[in-house]
Amino acid sequence: MANDTPLLSLRGINKSFGPVHVLQNVDLDVRAGRVTALVGDNGAGKSTLIKAIAGIHPFDSGQVTFEGKPVTIHGPKQANDLGIEVVYQDLALCDNLDVVHNMFLGREVKSGVTLNETTMEKRAGETLSGLSVRTLKSLRQQVSSLSGGQRQTVAIARAVLWNSKLVILDEPTAALGVAQTEQVLNLVRRLADNGLGVILISHNMNDVQAVADDIACLYLGQMAAQVEKDQVSSQQVVELITTGRSGDIGMQDNSMGGAA
Amino acid sequence: MSAQITEVDVPSAGDTAGIGQAVRDYFARVRGGDIGSLPAVLGLVALVILFGVLEGGTFLSIFNFANLINQSAAIIVLAMGLVFVLLLGEIDLSAGFAAGTAAAVLAVVLTNMGMAWPIALLAALLTGVVIGLVIGLLVARLGIPSFVVTLAMFLALQGAMLLIIGEGGTIPIRDDAILVVMNGNMPVILGWVLAVVIVGGFAIINLLAINRRRKAGLAAESMSVWAAKVIALGVLVVVATYLLNQERQLATANVVIQGVPWVVVVILGLLVVLTFILQRTGFGRHIYAVGGNREAARRAGINVKGLMITCFIFCSTLAAVAGVLLASRDNSVSPTTGGAQTLLFAVGAAVIGGTSLFGGRGKVRDAVIGGLVIAVIANGLPLITQQSGIQFVVTGLVLLVAASVDAISRRRASATGR
Numbered sequence: 001m002a003n004d005t006p007l008l009s010l011r012g013i014n015k016s017f018g019p020v021h022v023l024q025n026v027d028l029d030v031r032a033g034r035v036t037a038l039v040g041d042n043g044a045g046k047s048t049l050i051k052a053i054a055g056i057h058p059f060d061s062g063q064v065t066f067e068g069k070p071v072t073i074h075g076p077k078q079a080n081d082l083g084i085e086v087v088y089q090d091l092a093l094c095d096n097l098d099v100v101h102n103m104f105l106g107r108e109v110k111s112g113v114t115l116n117e118t119t120m121e122k123r124a125g126e127t128l129s130g131l132s133v134r135t136l137k138s139l140r141q142q143v144s145s146l147s148g149g150q151r152q153t154v155a156i157a158r159a160v161l162w163n164s165k166l167v168i169l170d171e172p173t174a175a176l177g178v179a180q181t182e183q184v185l186n187l188v189r190r191l192a193d194n195g196l197g198v199i200l201i202s203h204n205m206n207d208v209q210a211v212a213d214d215i216a217c218l219y220l221g222q223m224a225a226q227v228e229k230d231q232v233s234s235q236q237v238v239e240l241i242t243t244g245r246s247g248d249i250g251m252q253d254n255s256m257g258g259a260a
Numbered sequence: 261m262s263a264q265i266t267e268v269d270v271p272s273a274g275d276t277a278g279i280g281q282a283v284r285d286y287f288a289r290v291r292g293g294d295i296g297s298l299p300a301v302l303g304l305v306a307l308v309i310l311f312g313v314l315e316g317g318t319f320l321s322i323f324n325f326a327n328l329i330n331q332s333a334a335i336i337v338l339a340m341g342l343v344f345v346l347l348l349g350e351i352d353l354s355a356g357f358a359a360g361t362a363a364a365v366l367a368v369v370l371t372n373m374g375m376a377w378p379i380a381l382l383a384a385l386l387t388g389v390v391i392g393l394v395i396g397l398l399v400a401r402l403g404i405p406s407f408v409v410t411l412a413m414f415l416a417l418q419g420a421m422l423l424i425i426g427e428g429g430t431i432p433i434r435d436d437a438i439l440v441v442m443n444g445n446m447p448v449i450l451g452w453v454l455a456v457v458i459v460g461g462f463a464i465i466n467l468l469a470i471n472r473r474r475k476a477g478l479a480a481e482s483m484s485v486w487a488a489k490v491i492a493l494g495v496l497v498v499v500a501t502y503l504l505n506q507e508r509q510l511a512t513a514n515v516v517i518q519g520v521p522w523v524v525v526v527i528l529g530l531l532v533v534l535t536f537i538l539q540r541t542g543f544g545r546h547i548y549a550v551g552g553n554r555e556a557a558r559r560a561g562i563n564v565k566g567l568m569i570t571c572f573i574f575c576s577t578l579a580a581v582a583g584v585l586l587a588s589r590d591n592s593v594s595p596t597t598g599g600a601q602t603l604l605f606a607v608g609a610a611v612i613g614g615t616s617l618f619g620g621r622g623k624v625r626d627a628v629i630g631g632l633v634i635a636v637i638a639n640g641l642p643l644i645t646q647q648s649g650i651q652f653v654v655t656g657l658v659l660l661v662a663a664s665v666d667a668i669s670r671r672r673a674s675a676t677g678r
Contacts, residue, residue, distance in 0.1 A: 077561065092559050094552035096620035097545075105549055106560030114540045118476040125478075 005068045007032040007197040008053070008084075008166055013062035015048055022048045026062070026223045028216055030166060035188060035198040037208040037229075040218030041241050046201050049218070050168055053199075054086045055079035067165070083165035089174060091155040095144035099136060100124045102143050103158040127161050128153075131190055135183065149180030156187055166197040173207055185211045205234045219244035224251050282485045297614040299665050300629045303658070304636065311640035319640050323508040326521060330442060332635030333523045334359070334585040338606035339613070339627035340534055341578030344571040346610055347538075347551045349619025350399065350406035352572065353603060354391070354413035355579040360598025361417050362387045362580030364424040367431035367593035370438065377437040381584065388580025389573055391417070396569030406572075414603075422595050430594040433587050441526065442588035445519030448505045454520060455501040458528070463490045523585065527628065530578070534624040547571060551620035582606075601655075608655065609634045612662040618670060633658065 006029040015023040023045050030036045040046050052059050055073040064071050066082055073079050079086075093102050100117070103124045109116045124139055133153050136146075143151060152172050159167045169188060173181040189211050192198050202208055208215060209229070216226040217240040224244040232240075232249065239246035311319045318324055338355055345352045352358075366384040369375050391413070398409045425431060433439060446454065466486055473480035501520060509517045538544035549557040550564055558564050579598075586602075587593045611617060612633050613626025637658060641651045 076559075088559075090555075092553065092556035094549045094556050094620070096552035097548060101545060101549075105556070106546075106562050108542045108545060110542060113542075115542060115545060118472050118478060121478055122476055 004031070006030055006065075007067060009063075009065040010053075011063040011065075013049070013052070013064075014060045015045075015052060015057075016060055022221050023052075023059075024221045026218070026221075028223060028226065029214075030197045030199055031214070032165070032197045033192055033195050034213040035192045035200055035211050036214045036216055036226075037212035038199055038201045038216050038218065039203070039208060039237065039241055040224075043220075044218040044241075045221040046218055047170070050086065050170060050199070050201065053079070054084060054168065080162065083163060084168070085159035085162065085164040085166070086168045087152075087155045087159050087170065087172060089170045089172075091151055093143045093151055093155060096142060098142050099139045099146075099154055102154055103127070103161055105158075107162070123161065124157070127157050130194070131157060131160065131187055133157065133187070147180065148176050149183050152176065152180075152184050153187060156184075156191070160191060160194075160196065164196065166199070167191055168199045168201075170201045171203065172200070173202070173204060181207070205237060208237065209234055217241055217244075217250070219251065222251065225249050278482050278484045279488050282481070297623070297626055297629050299662070300613045300626070300633055303612070304629065304633050307633065307636045307640065311636065311643070315640065315643045319643050321508075322503050322506050324639065325503055326445075326508055326517075328632070328635050328639050329521050329524060330589060331639055332631045333442065333527060334582040334589065335602070335605050335609050335634055336527055336628050336631030337530060337582040337585060338579055338602065339609035339631050340530055340624055341575035341582070342606055342610045343534075343615050343622050343624055343627055344538075344547065344574040344578075345406070346607075346615050346617060347547050347619060347622050348568060348571055349551050349554075350568070350571075351410060351607070351617075352395065352406065352575045352579075353410040354395065354417055355410075355575060355582075355606060356598045356603030357414055357417035357421060358388060358391045358576045358579040358598070359583035359586060359602065360421050360593075360595075361391065361424065361583070363583035363587040363593045363597045364421050364431070366438070366584055366587055367433055368424055370433060370435050371431050377435045380435070380438070384580050384584055385577055388577035388583075391579075392573035392576030393569065395576065396572035399572065400565040400568040418595075418599070421597075425593065425595055430592050432592045434591075438584065438588050439591060440522055440588075442521070442523050442585055443591075444522045445504075445517065446522060446525070448519055451501050451505050451520035454525065454528075455497045458497050459490065459494045462493055466490070526581075526585070530581070531624055531628060538624060543567070543570070548620055553620075601652075604659075605634050605638075605655070606631075608659040608662070611666060612658060614666075616666050616670065617663065618666070630662075 008028070008030040010026060010028040013023050013026040013028075014021070026045070026049065028036075028038075028049070038046055038049070048057075051057055053064075053073065055076045055078055058072070058074060064073065066084075071082065073082070073084075094105065097105070100121045104120050109119050109123070111119075121139055128136065128139075131153075135150055135153065143154060146154065156167070156169070156172070172184050172188065176184060185207060188198060188200060192213070200207070200212060212229050214226060215229055215232065215237060217224045217237065219240065222244070224240050227249060232246070236246040236249065240250050244251045338359060342352060342355060362384040365387045366380045369380040369383045370377060395406070395409055395413055398404050399406045463486075466481075466489070470480045470483075470486060504520045505518055507516060507518045538547065546557065546562045546567055549560065549562060550567055554564060583598055586597050590597065609630035610622065610627050611630065613622075613628070613630025615622025615626045615630075634655065637655055638651065641654060642648070645651075
């Protein structure tokens with residue numbers, strides 16, 4: 001898998017907010033069909049990196065390649081058009097609308113001026129069954145009646161509804177119980193198995209071990225290492241997160257530009 | 261995409277099992293906090309029975325029934341507009357005087373300038389649009405809370421009204437086309453045609469929806485539930501039409517007064533059009549989304565500011581329609597038109613009908629049901645007691661009860677995870 005072109009490839013990414021150099025020469029490769037865990041301590045730059053990929057605020061410099069073609073992402077709309085979808089931590093669902101309405105929010109299917117409810121409900125159902133989701137009783141129940149895991153499921157299903165190629169998940173299991181975490185991780189795994197590229201932000205080493213194929217570790221705005229999960233132990237990942245290095249993996253000195 | 265789904269594959273097993281199941285589902289929703297118009301409908305029935313028993317004769321008379329429609333019309337239309345703003349979680353305190361200002365413009369153009377009624381009507385509606393646009397811009401663009409903006413407009417419009425009406429104090433309306441709206445009745449036969457159109461239209465639209473869902477292989481309402489709904493509406497409409505088509509002239513005078521009031525057509529028309537906009541268009545869906553979770557709506561690419569401005573325009577323009585109704589009913593426009601309790605009754609009507617003050621929940625029909633509740637109280641109480649103080653207290657208590665039901669059902673919704 002190392003020889004095919006990555007779905008998303010970042011090279012030498014920099015981003016500053018005023019005097020704060022948040023991202024320094026960051027490289028990242030995300031491959032289709034694999035889950036790339038993005039780990040790092042608070043303030044390491046994970047959110048900044050994700051938001052830039054999602055088009056919320058652009059990179060200052062660096063090269064972005066998507067499906068082998070160089071691109072610049074100016075806004076969320078353009079990211080969506082490329083097939084990049086983000087599931088934010090707060091999910092951004094409307095409690096007073098049902099599952100179908102939430103999945104199509106802002107991108108409703110219409111016939112003339114009227115909403116085409118049957119088509120939307122069918123497509124929502126197909127997407128959910130494509131993800132082997134069987135936990136929802138009815139597509140017409142309001143989101144306020146769903147459990148945390150079910151809400152996460154709806155948010156993820158919304159992200160894959162649009163033939164998306166890269167799904168970015170921000171701490172999807174942070175607020176969930178054991179059983180629901182299991183469900184959501186299975187869902188994340190299925191996204192990758194269906195051929196999508198997945199970036200998973202997580203603080204939870206168990207989650208990372210359970211579902212990730214690759215691990216990318218940010219340390220103080222630099223990419224300390226991007227490795228395959230099988231090459232490192234949990235202990236080594238924790239060392240990477242806290243010190244930026246672990247034995248011969250990670251940044252070997254404190255100079256700029258850490259390399260894998 | 262439904263190519264493989266043959267007719268044989270469409271099972272009625274996916275349909276809700278029947279009336280019993282539909283009723284059980286409904287009460288499950290109510291218990292879960294999705295309470296809707298149920299309390300208002302129950303309250304309406306209870307009030308009618310209460311006044312009927314306590315007072316007897318006059319309240320239940322056919323004359324009074326028609327009178328009730330007249331009394332509630334302006335409040336209902338005003339409340340319909342407020343539903344749009346309340347759905348966003350905003351408020352419009354100026355709607356009452358927006359109605360008054362529009363009525364004043366109507367009267368000036370019609371009577372003082374002597375222009376034709378379509379021009380006057382257009383001017384009145386345009387007044388509403390402009391008022392709504394100003395409020396909307398101030399709330400959405402400048403970010404001033406709608407409570408403050410509309411409170412300021414409440415005062416300013418009151419003044420604008422005085423200036424427009426001028427020293428005279430009251431401008432009479434003599435145009436037949438405007439007067440007939442609140443004072444005229446449809447011919448008996450036309451009333452029955454309207455009844456057939458309502459019930460037939462309801463039946464056909466729902467039947468088509470069921471068919472569409474069946475064809476797509478989705479769970480659809482069963483035919484027995486459909487039939488029950490159509491029959492229930494049919495009975496209601498036929499009884500109302502029959503009563504309104506009776507001669508209701510009080511004794512002596514030898515003029516015939518019978519037929520469905522024309523204003524019913526205005527209210528039903530608005531009910532259908534506005535319900536269509538809220539429930540079936542992307543714009544309506546987005547209103548609910550903004551009311552439910554503004555940030556989520558923004559991230560979904562919805563133009564939240566534009567939507568808010570449009571909703572305030574809807575509210576003030578419907579207020580202008582209510583102003584025309586008030587002018588038609590009083591045969592004149594005075595500085596008190598749309599003042600006093602008009603706005604508070606309209607907000608009360610929307611909330612009593614089941615529209616949430618917290619945004620995101622409510623329907624246009626809430627305005628109709630709540631408006632009728634308010635009108636029944638305003639109409640029934642004076643027949644029992646002469647003290648107008650009691651009427652205010654009772655109306656206030658009913659509004660409090662409605663707001664409590666709203667708050668409790670909301671708490672319940674989060675407690676049961678609904």
